[in-house]
Amino acid sequence: MNTSLLIESFDQIVQGSQQLCKTLRSEQNSLWLPLSEADTIQNLTPLQKATSYYQDFWYQNGQDGRETRSCFGLIAANEEQLKQAIMINQHKEVFKQQVKQLQTQQKKHWNELKGQLAQRHNQLRESLHFSGLTRLHLKQTWRHIPVIERCPSRVGFNWYHSGRSIQKYTVEQAQQALLNLDTSSDHIQTQLNLLSKLPGHTPLAKVQNLAPTMRANLFFDDNALPARQAMNISLPILFKTSPDQKMPSHNEPDLEPPMERKRAVRSDRKIEDEPFLPSIRVHRYNTF
8 A cells, every 4th residue: 555645644643633732722612621630740731631632642651552541521612623623533544444454464564664653743742741752552543532513411421341352263363373473482482382282173262351441421402313422432522612601511430440340250151260372362261
């Protein structure tokens, strides 16, 4: 594929987000966004926090590779700002498809290009205190800004625990996944050796514990349909401002998800608790 188009899509995301954040700062939109103790110590305002997350495309120092930083809130926006956000989301979707295609067709070239993308827009990275960081976070780059082109009367925020994802794996698939990692490492070789001792028909399962997500339930009294809408969010919601600039009523959930209640372990649980191949989160099935 034409990699210049992929670079152009990334630039459009970054530049569009910068422009949106500039208009949000200049318009001083009505908003609600909770601050953590760390935010308060840094003297962050709710608007500063929101705009930093809308431009949060790089890994922070010490950020786990599997972690996606998120925040929630409500920002009233005018029609032009909503259009800007919708256009940014379109660029994000195009960029995502381009990356997926390149990863599949030209993986080596993608790894080189990813490093180049991460080093673009140095001035923005430094202004957001990402100085020196050149690791691009794909999920944070292509996730959509939640846009509601109506004004909700009420919003309920709730943490949602979606449990875990289980994907059936064959021995051959597991072997290929391990070979895609650094095979010079001792722990990868150990896992390859363990895998080689299994019969080729042995069923396996890749298990991923899913992180809690924030779910927003929006209610409308504008006599249009639907009267209610639910969405999972990782960024503040942009919604159409009301003529009287009134914010929708809303609850104020904890900034961090509550600890998930431990469920009783079933005696006939099919999948072993401990991963058989920890580097790729693959488990064996119990034999009873």
